[in-house]
Amino acid sequence: MKKLGSQTIQFDSPPTILECASIVGPKEAQGPLAKYFDKTLDDEFWGEKTWEKAESKIIKETVNTVISKSGVPLNQVDCCFAGDLLNQCISSSFGLRELNIPFFGIFGACSTFVEALTLGSICAESFANNVLCATSSHFCSAEKQFRFPLELGNQRPPTSQWTVTGSGAALLTKSGSGPFVTTVTPGKIVDMGIKDANNMGAAMAPAFVNTVIAHFTDTGRSPNYYDAIISGDLGHIGKDIAVDIFRSQGYNVKSNYNDCGILIFDKKSQDTHSGGSGCGCCASVFSGYLFKELKEHKLKKILLVATGALMNSMSAQQGETIPSIAHAISIEV
């Protein structure tokens, strides 16, 4: 692999995304992408006593599904990158504690899935034959932890997003027939001073644009190189802001740009306000929907850019702004 420009890495032998799997919750099962997921749940508990234990089960079973679908024996998987939104990433560490393969815990808030694919691809080209990448989120555990217990029945402002209950997992392999991870552009932290923890889209949009323009500059590509540019979870408000910032920088992305948080829910029939979010949003939309579109050559070149807000509930209370980040990978068939 080699460095392109200031922050992009181009692979000499691009790793293949061999297989993906996704499991989502009941609200996602009523959304427009329902048919693409491997499994949809009837309720938010899945037989567990707490939402946290349910989230651990979701990532565990998603990983079991991708391993099973891939046909690769678990003992031939060299390492795993995983993370989630719960304090100290316990969904991943509890859900995957029986895997028995080298484990790298990562945290990039909702950008974690592409952070995993980025580091996984670097490992796959350099030493690993197979690398597992997985993330999860859960509406109920996230609301309880970041905002208010659901039992309080608090109102959510129109700018807020709905954390996806779900998980996505991908198995990367050193040699394969694609879809290939051709480049990665890991992001820098960008903090434009947004303080509203109920407006993540606005906080994350500048980081998204920053990484995508760095990607274009480093690679010499322009927006129309891609069939689709997909952000992680800016939602409706964040997407509009991103399009505006792109325009002010001389880029027109409107025709081929969409967002996982917009794709996963129906704006009219499902009241999620600004759309979906969470580590499981980009992970399940990619693993369920986009990966299949790539396999069937309905999409041939995509830029997947997961976005994350790197704050916690206490930092908002201490008056802090919201540092954000976005990691991009180009996937081509």
Add this chain to the structure above:
Amino acid sequence: MKKLGSQTIQFDSPPTILECASIVGPKEAQGPLAKYFDKTLDDEFWGEKTWEKAESKIIKETVNTVISKSGVPLNQVDCCFAGDLLNQCISSSFGLRELNIPFFGIFGACSTFVEALTLGSICAESFANNVLCATSSHFCSAEKQFRFPLELGNQRPPTSQWTVTGSGAALLTKSGSGPFVTTVTPGKIVDMGIKDANNMGAAMAPAFVNTVIAHFTDTGRSPNYYDAIISGDLGHIGKDIAVDIFRSQGYNVKSNYNDCGILIFDKKSQDTHSGGSGCGCCASVFSGYLFKELKEHKLKKILLVATGALMNSMSAQQGETIPSIAHAISIEV
């Protein structure tokens, strides 16, 4: 680089640890390693209004110090791996938000510093010229978040450890004159059923032994290959347990094995119960003390094995056990 055995990676052109820096709090300043740190603080706030903001300042200034000492311009640093113990790793993301270099957030609890050095070394051999690695922890923010607010004056049981207030940072470079990272052995999650959140040493000791024995098996090395085998923060109780498990597996490590959590505090004059812990423990002890011993060839071959307990305060309340992990790197001059 190439895979050795089941979980070790050996570098063909071992990356150099070019420079390190460390800043610690007032209690650490009274400990036996005080003279090795770049800066010691007079109080736990360092002029900030909250412990969390103080911790962010500590990691920020530690990173500024290592960059300044190294002479490498920040714009020639290809990426940064950082993490901490606070919910959603806000110490790192807030402290390092002005760095303006590609940022990978990672979480391995107290194992994070060696996780950073592991991933940083993989990047340094494969595409990066310079990689920054940094972690931090803070006694007051950790007690507040994981156990009880300090204002309550709760008693701490004899098995408990004292979270180090401090940060360590290392700058890895592709080509240099050492100390070299020659191999890395990333760990698997090990959960032996310990439920006592005030006995981290017991929870983490089995993960430590698991990784070290995998390292010996993969490399063909034995304990006496190393001048020192150093665990991250098992403390006095965890160290004794680890020595016992090693013995039961046929390994005698007693003469050259020590622990960062034991080294950083004086057992007699500083009442920390079982010793130090936290992301900042292994980071500051390595960056302050061990790195200098390597540079002066007082130590020539060490195996640094940071250990982490992958739980949060809620998982303990929900009756969960404590999954643990240990990542090992060999550093040689």
